[in-house]
Amino acid sequence: MPAITPQTNASLEDIVSKLRAGDDFVITGHVSPDGDCLGSQLALAHTLRQMGKRAVCVLAKDDPLDRPFSLLPGASDMVPAALYEGACGVFVAVDVPTVERIGDAARLLERAGLSITVDHHAVDTTMTDLVHVEPAAPATALMVWEMCLQLVGRPTSEAALCAYAGLATDTGCFQFQNADASAFSGALSMVEHGADPALVAREFFQYRTLASMRLEALAIERAVFSCEGRCVVSFVSAADMERLGAVKADTEPLVDALRKIAGVEVAVMLREQDGSVRGSARAKDAADVSVLARGFGGGGHTAAAGFTVEDTLEGALDQVLARIDALYGASA
Incomplete structure (x- = not known):
């Protein structure tokens, strides 16, 4: 049962x-x-x-x-x-x-x-x-x-x-x-x-638009690593989306690209939207990202979760990095 x-x-x-x-x-x-x-x-x-x-x-x-x-x-x-x-x-x-x-x-x-x-x-x-x-x-x-x-x-x-x-x-x-x-x-x-x-x-x-691939390049370039490389956070802005002609669906694969980086156990992708920031989190092995999402009023599962931060993109990035350090600083 x-x-x-x-x-x-x-x-x-x-x-x-x-x-x-x-x-x-x-x-x-x-x-x-x-x-x-x-x-x-x-x-x-x-x-x-x-x-x-x-x-x-x-x-x-x-x-x-x-x-x-x-x-x-x-x-x-x-x-x-x-x-x-x-x-x-x-x-x-x-x-x-x-x-x-x-x-x-x-x-x-x-x-x-x-x-x-x-x-x-x-x-x-x-x-x-x-x-x-x-x-x-x-x-x-x-x-x-x-x-x-x-x-x-x-x-x-x-x-x-x-x-x-x-x-x-x-x-x-x-x-x-x-x-x-x-x-x-x-x-x-x-x-x-x-x-x-x-x-x-x-x-x-297996379907990716050119805009999505260009957003992925930006996400990899901007990646911020912490916890001795076990955690990574990146972001795309509303201006990035407009400049590249991207839609929300174009951002969906980005967090998985971060997750694939060798040594990464927790990956978080932030997307600026309508005055707030949407976060997508993914985990590998024993890491649990649902606790990270719940801390921002979101939810999900051990390996995949989502949340929204009511802040600027810069402010949300600072909040998420601080929360990651508190949760996974010892071990993810």
């Missing part, structure tokens, strides 16, 4: 039973959605629609989806939560544990007849009627896929592709510490149901 949090009050089977009984669903993820978030939303929506139910995926913030996320089946039909005025019989939150992280979807949660959370981020609070959280799960998409199998027996290839994209991205293309046996067995099931691993690999891990 998988390890669950004390806040968990429902099994996946319990949640599947409630999904079978519902008719109108709103499915949300978190602000700044990643592949696991979007893949989980879309996989569940495809499966509920396969059952003849009405399911709408909403975006926590009214921000456009860049490639490769925009290529996921059903992504073009996602609706900003702030603009959705339809039915909300059952509200499902995937890959997000707190109301602060669902952004504009909070108002939909308030009017839902039943609310459900399926996630792998452990927190001390709950926001929905039913909660199922498995902190050790490689991805929320893997739990969603299990529910899809229970709901219909044979989910569509679109659902399988979305779930596979979620699983692949949250395990770093099956390279992070969380890529355990369940991740590979789940991936096998998704592929058997029509997911295309080559497509996901090409679009999510």
